[in-house]
Amino acid sequence: xxxxxxxxxxxxxxxxxxxxxxxxxxxxxxxxxxxxxxxxxxxxxxxxxxxxxxxxxxxxxxxxxxxxx
Numbered sequence: 001x002x003x004x005x006x007x008x009x010x011x012x013x014x015x016x017x018x019x020x021x022x023x024x025x026x027x028x029x030x031x032x033x034x035x036x037x038x039x040x041x042x043x044x045x046x047x048x049x050x051x052x053x054x055x056x057x058x059x060x061x062x063x064x065x066x067x068x069x
Contacts, residue, residue, distance in 0.1 A: 003035055003063055004035040007036040008038035010036070021069060022062065024065070027058060028058050028061055031044055031058040034047055
């Protein structure tokens with residue numbers, strides 16, 4: 001499942017719990033937040049003022065942390 005789709009399917013309490021468990025970096029947090037609202041990678045990149053490639057790298061990092069849980 002795509003990370004954005006997964007995150008946007010979670011309830012607010014589930015997102016809060018996941019956010020705490022993941023210990024996201026300051027760079028990962030805005031990407032996590034944007035994806036949890038169902039935004040596309042391009043939209044995330046625009047809103048965070050970063051490249052789509054950087055968004056992809058941060059998604060990879062977030063995914064790795066989720067898989068370690």
